[in-house]
Amino acid sequence: MSDKATTADKTLFTPFNVVAGFIIIIGTVITILRFTGGLAAVTNLSDNNPWGLWIGFDLLVGVALAAGGFVTSAAVYLFGMKKYHSAVRPAVLTGFLGYALVVFALHYDVGRPWRLPYPFIMQSGTTSLLFEVGACVALYLTVLFLEFMPAPLEWLGLKRIRELAVKLTLVLTIFGVVLSTLHQSSLGALFLIVPSKLHPLWYSPYLPVYFFISSIIAGLSMVIFESTLSHHYFVDKMDGTHLSENEGVTLGFAKAASFVLAGYFIIKIIGISFADNWYLLGTSYGIWFLVEILGFVALPSFLYAVGVRDKNLKLIKWTSLLAVLGIILNRLNVSLIAFNWHLPSSERYFPHWMEIAISVFIVTIGIVVFRFIVTRMPIFYEHPEYKDNH
Amino acid sequence: MSISRRKFLGWIGAAGAGSAIGSTALAGGNKHFTGYPGSYAVLHDTVLCVGCRLCEASCNKVNELPAPDKPFTDLEVLNKKRRTTAKTYTVVNKYESAGKKGPLFRKIQCNHCLEPACASACFVRAFSKTAVGAVTYDSTVCVGCRYCMVACPFEIPAYEYDEPLTPRVMKCTMCYPRITKGQLPGCVEACPKEALTYGKREDLLKIARARIRKYPDRYVDHVYGESEMGGTSWLYLSGVPFSEIGMREDLGITPAPDLTSGALAVVPMVVGLWPVLLTGIYAISKRKEKIAEQELNEAVKHAANEVKEKAEAKLAEALAKAHTEKDAAVEKAVKKALEEAAKSQAKEDS
Numbered sequence: 001m002s003d004k005a006t007t008a009d010k011t012l013f014t015p016f017n018v019v020a021g022f023i024i025i026i027g028t029v030i031t032i033l034r035f036t037g038g039l040a041a042v043t044n045l046s047d048n049n050p051w052g053l054w055i056g057f058d059l060l061v062g063v064a065l066a067a068g069g070f071v072t073s074a075a076v077y078l079f080g081m082k083k084y085h086s087a088v089r090p091a092v093l094t095g096f097l098g099y100a101l102v103v104f105a106l107h108y109d110v111g112r113p114w115r116l117p118y119p120f121i122m123q124s125g126t127t128s129l130l131f132e133v134g135a136c137v138a139l140y141l142t143v144l145f146l147e148f149m150p151a152p153l154e155w156l157g158l159k160r161i162r163e164l165a166v167k168l169t170l171v172l173t174i175f176g177v178v179l180s181t182l183h184q185s186s187l188g189a190l191f192l193i194v195p196s197k198l199h200p201l202w203y204s205p206y207l208p209v210y211f212f213i214s215s216i217i218a219g220l221s222m223v224i225f226e227s228t229l230s231h232h233y234f235v236d237k238m239d240g241t242h243l244s245e246n247e248g249v250t251l252g253f254a255k256a257a258s259f260v261l262a263g264y265f266i267i268k269i270i271g272i273s274f275a276d277n278w279y280l281l282g283t284s285y286g287i288w289f290l291v292e293i294l295g296f297v298a299l300p301s302f303l304y305a306v307g308v309r310d311k312n313l314k315l316i317k318w319t320s321l322l323a324v325l326g327i328i329l330n331r332l333n334v335s336l337i338a339f340n341w342h343l344p345s346s347e348r349y350f351p352h353w354m355e356i357a358i359s360v361f362i363v364t365i366g367i368v369v370f371r372f373i374v375t376r377m378p379i380f381y382e383h384p385e386y387k388d389n390h
Numbered sequence: 391m392s393i394s395r396r397k398f399l400g401w402i403g404a405a406g407a408g409s410a411i412g413s414t415a416l417a418g419g420n421k422h423f424t425g426y427p428g429s430y431a432v433l434h435d436t437v438l439c440v441g442c443r444l445c446e447a448s449c450n451k452v453n454e455l456p457a458p459d460k461p462f463t464d465l466e467v468l469n470k471k472r473r474t475t476a477k478t479y480t481v482v483n484k485y486e487s488a489g490k491k492g493p494l495f496r497k498i499q500c501n502h503c504l505e506p507a508c509a510s511a512c513f514v515r516a517f518s519k520t521a522v523g524a525v526t527y528d529s530t531v532c533v534g535c536r537y538c539m540v541a542c543p544f545e546i547p548a549y550e551y552d553e554p555l556t557p558r559v560m561k562c563t564m565c566y567p568r569i570t571k572g573q574l575p576g577c578v579e580a581c582p583k584e585a586l587t588y589g590k591r592e593d594l595l596k597i598a599r600a601r602i603r604k605y606p607d608r609y610v611d612h613v614y615g616e617s618e619m620g621g622t623s624w625l626y627l628s629g630v631p632f633s634e635i636g637m638r639e640d641l642g643i644t645p646a647p648d649l650t651s652g653a654l655a656v657v658p659m660v661v662g663l664w665p666v667l668l669t670g671i672y673a674i675s676k677r678k679e680k681i682a683e684q685e686l687n688e689a690v691k692h693a694a695n696e697v698k699e700k701a702e703a704k705l706a707e708a709l710a711k712a713h714t715e716k717d718a719a720v721e722k723a724v725k726k727a728l729e730e731a732a733k734s735q736a737k738e739d740s
Binding site: 034035036037038039040041043045046047048050051074077078079080109110111112115116118119122123124125127128129130131132134170173174177178181182185186189190192193194195196197205208 | 475509511513515531534539543549551552553558638642649650652653654656660664668672675676678
């Protein structure tokens with residue numbers, strides 16, 4: 001991934017292509033194993049541990065980290081923060097790819113993937129939070145697709161359809177925020193049904209609120225983090241507006257993230273008080289919980305604030321990575337690490353290397369497609385024919 | 391009642407999906423479901439269980455499950471803690487208790503909750519609580535998401551992990567096909583010690599209480615399953631605290647659907663109110679923009695006017711000055727001319 005992704009590359013065997021190609025070949029082999037040998041052939045899932053890395057990381061983390069789309073478009077189109085406009089397209093693209101990959105990853109995890117539409121066409125289990133997650137993710141993927149459409153339509157030169165797509169922006173943005181509120185929170189609410197399996201420090205009636213609020217942190221931090229990477233690899237694709245607005249986006253989003261993290265920290269503390277779980281903080285799980293909320297919630301909130309005060313972009317960028325890791329840690333804690341905590345260690349789950357390989361494979365596909373799109377479509381720059389057209 | 395509540399929650403979910411249907415029920419109502427009237431159950435008196443595994447063998451036979459690795463007559467199997475699997479709907483485990491001489495045994499299988507977590511969690515309604523008491527599973531709609539297994543507080547449903555394309559969730563059916571024909575469940579029929587009793591749940595609760603009353607020294611004063619997780623269709627008696635025979639005593643009495651009903655109830659509220667709130671925010675930001683633009687325009691206009699006025703004043707001043715200068719010049723010239731005329735007159739006169 002060290003090349004600059006320029007069109008001047010003559011050879012196909014760039015370091016990026018070689019590494020990505022290698023991962024994709026391994027992923028393809030494991031895919032074949034999965035669909036010929038079943039989940040038992042490639043995962044460490046068991047009857048006691050029915051959900052593993054593919055739910056904990058690919059679904060829960062994937063959806064949270066793809067929240068940049070709704071956060072950015074809401075900021076720009078609903079809250080009127082026009083100075084962040086150039087951040088919308090990369091964020092919507094990341095969101096769209098993120099959700100598409102979540103759905104793709106689910107095909108590996110569920111037993112009969114072709115039945116994924118069954119809840120909507122055969123029989124609806126509307127008492128299930130998973131139904132809500134499924135419905136919202138399916139709808140939101142459509143919304144993100146439509147929100148993303150102007151870019152490929154400009155690329156293809158289809159002016160009239162593009163006009164139509166652009167006109168939908170406001171409605172789509174509102175719809176996107178409604179759907180995101182619902183499914184981001186529902187992913188947390190999935191675990192409301194297991195007070196007997198999830199450690200009390202992570203189990204809370206506020207789980208849906210925690211998941212929703214932390215998804216905003218994830219969205220804001222991912223926009224900063226992703227733009228840092230993009231600046232490194234795709235700077236030649238960026239126009240003057242994008243480059244000049246970038247510092248403002250970073251500072252503004254860091255400020256917002258600092259505030260939301262602070263709020264999130266407070267409601268986590270309220271959760272402990274509400275359940276009177278203070279006595280659990282001294283246990284080994286309690287220390288792990290403190291690592292999460294001090295090291296990955298309170299600390300990034302503080303560092304973001306310092307970064308904004310000092311206009312220290314480097315600090316902000318590193319902090320965004322810390323915050324993103326915090327979200328990953330939180331989702332893995334809820335779904336895997338603090339889940340089934342009552343079981344003896346011999347019955348606990350640890351991912352098989354092939355499960356990790358599939359997760360890496362899916363992330364790699366995301367990066368390859370992202371790279372394909374930003375090197376061709378107007379993502380980091382405004383299409384010359386549609387300038388000042390928003 | 392449970393079903394109407396579940397239905398109601400279903401409607402709420404449907405409302406979330408965009409098509410709201412009204413209802414008079416309330417998710418957090420004061421109604422308490424105690425099972426379908428006249429539904430059946432099994433009472434497992436663990437005090438009477440001798441760990442012979444005949445129930446396991448019978449279950450295997452009537453459900454046509456694959457043959458086990460070790461025969462059912464092999465009691466060595468009991469030395470290892472087991473759970474239900476995709477090939478075994480029921481297992482008997484052996485426990486030691488400090489207070490009791492000799493081993494204790496307990497049979498494990500689906501408890502057929504009155505308000506099942508699996509049914510509440512399933513997004514294709516593959517599980518149903520039938521009126522006879524059995525919780526059944528329909529593999530023809532199952533997607534294989536395994537949320538039922540996550541949700542089950544008793545860790546009962548198992549999954550065919552080695553099936554690549556047609557994996558099913560496997561669990562005890564309370565021998566639904568047999569009991570609807572008036573037969574006993576396989577395990578109950580096979581039990582030689584009457585440690586398992588099949589009957590109406592109301593009757594079994596009475597029997598259980600009668601046993602506790604009659605032999606207070608033999609039994610712990612609790613019928614497990616009467617209220618655990620809202621109540622189950624398998625009831626248990628024990629001579630030692632239930633935790634000592636591997637049964638969780640910390641599950642509480644809240645039925646699983648109640649744990650998620652609050653979150654589901656918020657869905658239609660978000661669907662209804664978020665667009666209003668967001669449109670309001672949009673309108674405010676739009677209005678702010680408009681006002682800012684108006685103010686800018688006015689300021690520009692004002693500034694332009696000021697400049698204009700200043701320029702006009704300057705011009706008028708310059709004009710006036712020019713006028714006076716001109717007048718002065720004319721006067722001067724006239725004066726000069728007059729003086730000159732007077733001078734020449736004087737010359738002529740002299």
